[in-house]
Amino acid sequence: MKDTAQETINKIYDSLTRAERQLAGVILENYPMSGMGSITRLADKASVSTPTVARMVQKLGYSGFPEFQEALRQEVEARFSNPIAKHESWAQSAPEAHILNRFTDAVMSNIRQTLANIDPSQFDALAGLLADENRALYITGGRITHALSEYLHLHMQVIRARVRHIRSTSNAWPHDLLDICEGDVVLIYDIRRYENSTLRLAEIAKRRGAKIALITDQWQSPISQYADVSLKCRIEAPSAWDSTVSMMLLSETLIAAVQEARWDQTEDRMRALEDMFDQTKIFRKFV
Amino acid sequence: MKDTAQETINKIYDSLTRAERQLAGVILENYPMSGMGSITRLADKASVSTPTVARMVQKLGYSGFPEFQEALRQEVEARFSNPIAKHESWAQSAPEAHILNRFTDAVMSNIRQTLANIDPSQFDALAGLLADENRALYITGGRITHALSEYLHLHMQVIRARVRHIRSTSNAWPHDLLDICEGDVVLIYDIRRYENSTLRLAEIAKRRGAKIALITDQWQSPISQYADVSLKCRIEAPSAWDSTVSMMLLSETLIAAVQEARWDQTEDRMRALEDMFDQTKIFRKFV
DNA sequence: ATTGCTTTGAAACTATGCTTACATTTGTAG
DNA sequence: CTACAAATGTAAGCATAGTTTCAAAGCAAT
Numbered sequence: 001m002k003d004t005a006q007e008t009i010n011k012i013y014d015s016l017t018r019a020e021r022q023l024a025g026v027i028l029e030n031y032p033m034s035g036m037g038s039i040t041r042l043a044d045k046a047s048v049s050t051p052t053v054a055r056m057v058q059k060l061g062y063s064g065f066p067e068f069q070e071a072l073r074q075e076v077e078a079r080f081s082n083p084i085a086k087h088e089s090w091a092q093s094a095p096e097a098h099i100l101n102r103f104t105d106a107v108m109s110n111i112r113q114t115l116a117n118i119d120p121s122q123f124d125a126l127a128g129l130l131a132d133e134n135r136a137l138y139i140t141g142g143r144i145t146h147a148l149s150e151y152l153h154l155h156m157q158v159i160r161a162r163v164r165h166i167r168s169t170s171n172a173w174p175h176d177l178l179d180i181c182e183g184d185v186v187l188i189y190d191i192r193r194y195e196n197s198t199l200r201l202a203e204i205a206k207r208r209g210a211k212i213a214l215i216t217d218q219w220q221s222p223i224s225q226y227a228d229v230s231l232k233c234r235i236e237a238p239s240a241w242d243s244t245v246s247m248m249l250l251s252e253t254l255i256a257a258v259q260e261a262r263w264d265q266t267e268d269r270m271r272a273l274e275d276m277f278d279q280t281k282i283f284r285k286f287v
Numbered sequence: 288m289k290d291t292a293q294e295t296i297n298k299i300y301d302s303l304t305r306a307e308r309q310l311a312g313v314i315l316e317n318y319p320m321s322g323m324g325s326i327t328r329l330a331d332k333a334s335v336s337t338p339t340v341a342r343m344v345q346k347l348g349y350s351g352f353p354e355f356q357e358a359l360r361q362e363v364e365a366r367f368s369n370p371i372a373k374h375e376s377w378a379q380s381a382p383e384a385h386i387l388n389r390f391t392d393a394v395m396s397n398i399r400q401t402l403a404n405i406d407p408s409q410f411d412a413l414a415g416l417l418a419d420e421n422r423a424l425y426i427t428g429g430r431i432t433h434a435l436s437e438y439l440h441l442h443m444q445v446i447r448a449r450v451r452h453i454r455s456t457s458n459a460w461p462h463d464l465l466d467i468c469e470g471d472v473v474l475i476y477d478i479r480r481y482e483n484s485t486l487r488l489a490e491i492a493k494r495r496g497a498k499i500a501l502i503t504d505q506w507q508s509p510i511s512q513y514a515d516v517s518l519k520c521r522i523e524a525p526s527a528w529d530s531t532v533s534m535m536l537l538s539e540t541l542i543a544a545v546q547e548a549r550w551d552q553t554e555d556r557m558r559a560l561e562d563m564f565d566q567t568k569i570f571r572k573f574v
Numbered sequence: 575a576t577t578g579c580t581t582t583g584a585a586a587c588t589a590t591g592c593t594t595a596c597a598t599t600t601g602t603a604g
Numbered sequence: 605c606t607a608c609a610a611a612t613g614t615a616a617g618c619a620t621a622g623t624t625t626c627a628a629a630g631c632a633a634t
Contacts, residue, residue: 017581033364036323037357038621049583054623065622066590070324076363077320090399094407099547103540104402108395112377115391117297117315120381147438154434155528218312224301232300239543240557241442248535253390256526260386270527283480304611325591336613341593352592353620581630590621600611 004075005068006031008060019048020056032072039065102238107245110234114246117218118231126213126229127257129185133160133265135211136184138176140166142198145189148247152187155255158273159266168198177201182209190214190221191235191242202226215247291362292355293318294380295347306335307343319359326352389525394532397521401533404505404519413500413516414544416472420447420552422498423471425463427453429485432476435534439474442542445560446553455485464488469496477501477508478522478529489513502534 003011009024016024026046027034035042043050057068090104130137137156141149146169153165166176168188180186186205190198199222206212206226214227217235224230233250237243259266277283290298296311303311313333314321322329330337344355377391417424424443428436433456440452453463455475467473473492477485486509493499493513501514504522511517520537524530546553 019582030364033360036360036363039623040621050622051583051624052581055582073320073323076323077317090402091405091407091410094410098407099544100402100405100407100410100540103543104398104536107536107539108398111391111395113315115377115387116293116318118378118387119297120378120385120387123378123381123387144441147434147441150437151434151531154431219308220301237539237543239539240546240553241539241542243536243539244438245532245536245539249391249394249530249532252394252524252526252528252530252532253387255528256390256524257386259527266527281483283482306612326593327591337592338594338614339612342612575634577632577634579630579632582628584625584627586623586625588621588623590619592617592619594615594617596614596616598611598613600609602607602609604605604607 005035005060005071012059016056016059019052020059022046023048023053023056032075035069035072036076099238103243106237107243110236110243110246111249113234114232114250117234118250122229122231123254123257126187126231127254127261129211129213129229130156130187130254131160131258131261132185133162133262134183136162136164136179136181138164138166138180138184138186138205138210140168140173140186140198140201141189142191142195143169143193144242145191145244145247148244148251149187149189151248152251152255156258158269159255159259159262160269166201168195168201171197173197173201174204177204177208180205180208180210184210185213186210187213187215188221188223188227189216189247190223191217191233191244191247192219192221194221194223199223215250217242292322292347292358299346303343303346306333306339307346309333310335310340310343319362322356322359323363386525390530393524394530397523397530397533398536400521401519401537404521405537409516409518410541410544413474413518414541414548416498416500416516417443417474417541418447418545418548419472420449420549421470423449423451423466423468425451425453425467425471425473425492425497427455427460427473427485427488428476429478429482430456430480431529432478432531432534435531435538436474436476438535439538439542443545445556446542446546446549447556453488455482455488458484460484460488461491464491464495467492467495467497471497472500473497474500474502475508475510475514476503476534477510478504478520478531478534479506479508481508481510486510502537504529 009028013024023046039050039053043053054065057065062068091098091100094100139149139153150165153163156163164176166173188198188202202212202223203226211228212226214221214223214230216224216230216232218232220232231250233246235242235244235246293315296315300311310333326337326340330340341352344352349355349358378385378387381387426436426440437452440450443450451463453460475485475489489499489510490513499514501508501510501517503511503517503519505519507519518537520533522529522531522533
C-alpha cells in the first residue's frame with residue numbers, strides 16, 4: 001500500500017531545508033486538516049511563500065498541490081468512515097463481491113446515515129404520541145411497507161390499548177377511519193412509489209383532527225406536508241428493490257422506547273397475554 | 288451553538304427542490320468530506336450544475352461556496368480533536384445512552400455476528416432453491432415473524448411464479464398444504480417461543496417430500512431437525528422483545544440474490560406488473 | 575572578501591474555481 | 605391549451621488559486 005503523506009514527510013524530513021521543515025511542522029501539527037485549505041493559507045500559516053509549498057509537495061511525490069490535497073482528502077475519508085464498516089467482508093468465507101457482503105455493506109451504510117440524520121427530538125415526540133393511551137392509534141402502510149406496519153401493530157397491541165391496523169391497500173379503509181377523533185394518532189409508513197390511496201387516507205385523517213406521524217424514505221412521501229412528526233430513512237440497496245431494514249430498525253426502536261415509557265402498564269398486559277397463551281397451548285412447553 | 292451544515296440541511300430539507308435534494312443527498316452521504324473538493328466536483332458527483340450548488344449553499348446561509356467549505360473544515364477539525372467521537376454515537380445529537388444509540392448498537396452487533404456465522408454455501412443453496420420455478424414455494428412464519436414471511440412472499444411473487452403464503456397462525460393451513468409435491472420448497476421463519484403449529488406444519492410438509500428451509504434464531508427452532516437448509520440470525524436487543532432486523536436483512540439479501548439469478552424472467556414479470564399498476568392508477572403519476 | 579551554489583520569495587502568468595446573467599425547460603393554474 | 609412562474613442548466617466573466625520564472629539573499633568554501 002502507498003504511503004500516507006504523513007509517512008512520506010517523516011521519511012524525507014532530514015533532506016528538507018529550513019523553510020520546508022517549518023512547513024512540514026505546520027502540516028503535521030494538525031494533520032491532515034491543515035492541508036485542506038488553499039495553498040496560500042497553508043503558506044501563510046507556516047510563514048513561507050507559496051512556491052515553497054508547491055516545491056515541497058513535489059518533493060513528496062505529488063504532481064502539484066491539488067493532487068496532494070486530493071490524497072489528503074482520501075486519507076480523511078478512510079479515517080472517517082467507520083473502519084469496521086467500509087470494505088469489510090461481512091461473511092468472511094464468501095468473496096468480497098458476494099451478494100451477502102455487498103448487500104450488508106449497503107444496509108450498514110443506510111443505518112448509519114439514517115441515524116445521523118434523525119432528529120432525536122422528533123423521535124422522542126413520536127414515541128410520546130405512541131405512548132399516550134388517551135389517543136387512539138391507527139397504523140398503516142403501503143404495498144411494500146404493509147409488512148412493517150403490521151409488525152409495529154402487533155407489538156403496539158401488546159404494549160397499549162386502542163391500537164388499530166388499517167389496510168390502505170384495501171378499499172374498505174374509510175370504514176376504519178369512522179371512529180377517528182381529534183388528537184388520535186395515525187402512523188403511516190410510506191416509501192417511494194408513493195400510493196394515492198395512502199395520501200388520501202392521510203388527508204382525510206388530518207382533516208378529522210388526527211395527528212399524522214410519517215415514516216418515509218429520504219426522498220419523502222408527499223404525505224410529509226400533512227405530517228406532525230416525520231422520520232426519514234435511507235432505503236437504497238444494490239437490488240431492484242429498496243431495503244426497509246433501516247425502517248425496521250427504527251420501528252423496533254420505537255417499540256422499545258414506548259415500552260420503556262409505559263412499562264408498568266405493559267407488564268400487566270403481557271402477563272395477561274401469557275395467561276391466554278397458556279390456555280391455548282400455542283407454544284411448546286419445553287424448548 | 289451554531290447548527291452544523293448537516294443539521295441545517297435536514298431542517299430546510301422540506302423546502303428544497305428536486306435537484307437540491309439530490310445534492311443534499313450526496314453531501315450527507317459522505318458527510319462532510321464530500322464537500323471538501325471543488326464546487327465542480329461536488330456538482331458532478333450529484334449530477335447537478337455548479338450554479339445549483341452555489342444557490343443551495345446560499346439557502347443554507349453561507350455567502351458562497353468557499354464560506355460553506357470553510358465551515359465544513361472547521362466541523363471536521365472539531366470532530367477530529369473531540370475524543371468522544373471515538374465511541375460510536377449513531378445519532379450524534381442525542382446522548383450516548385439514548386435508546387436510539389443503544390438499540391442501534393445492539394442491532395449492528397447482531398448483524399455483524401449473523402453474517403460472521405453464516406455459511407455462504409447454505410445461503411447460495413437456499414437462493415438456488417428459491418430461484419427454481421420447478422419447485423412450488425410455500426412461505427410461512429409464526430406470530431412475530433409473520434410480517435417477515437409476508438414481506439418475502441410479496442417480493443417472491445414478483446420474481447417468480449408458484450409462490451404461496453401460508454398463515455401458520457390460522458388453523459386452516461392444512462388446506463394450503465394439499466397441493467404440495469415432492470421437491471417443493473417450504474420456507475419457514477421461526478424464532479423463540481417456537482410455536483407448535485409451525486412445527487407440525489414442518490413435519491407434515493417434510494413427510495410429503497418437501498424441502499424445508501428454515502430461518503431461525505441463534506438458539507435454533509426445533510424445526511431445524513427437519514430442515515434441509517437453515518440460516519441462523521442473532522436477534523438480541525435491549526428490549527422486552529427480540530430484534531428481527533438481521534432476519535429482515537437476510538430476507539432482503541435472498542430477494543436480491545434470487546432476483547439476480549432470474550433477472551431475465553423477472554424483468555418480464557415486473558413489466559407486466561407495471562402495466563397493471565398503470566391501468567389501476569395505484570401510484571401517483573408525478574412524484 | 576570573492577565565487578558559486580542553494581534557498582527563498584516577489585511577481586507575472588496560467589489554470590481552475592466561483593458567480594452572475596440569461597436562456598431553456600418543466601410544472602402549474604386559469 | 606396557454607400563459608406564467610419556478611427550477612435548472614449553459615455560458616460568459618470575474619476572482620482566486622497554483623505554477624513558473626527570475627532575481628535577491630544566504631551561506632559555504634577558497
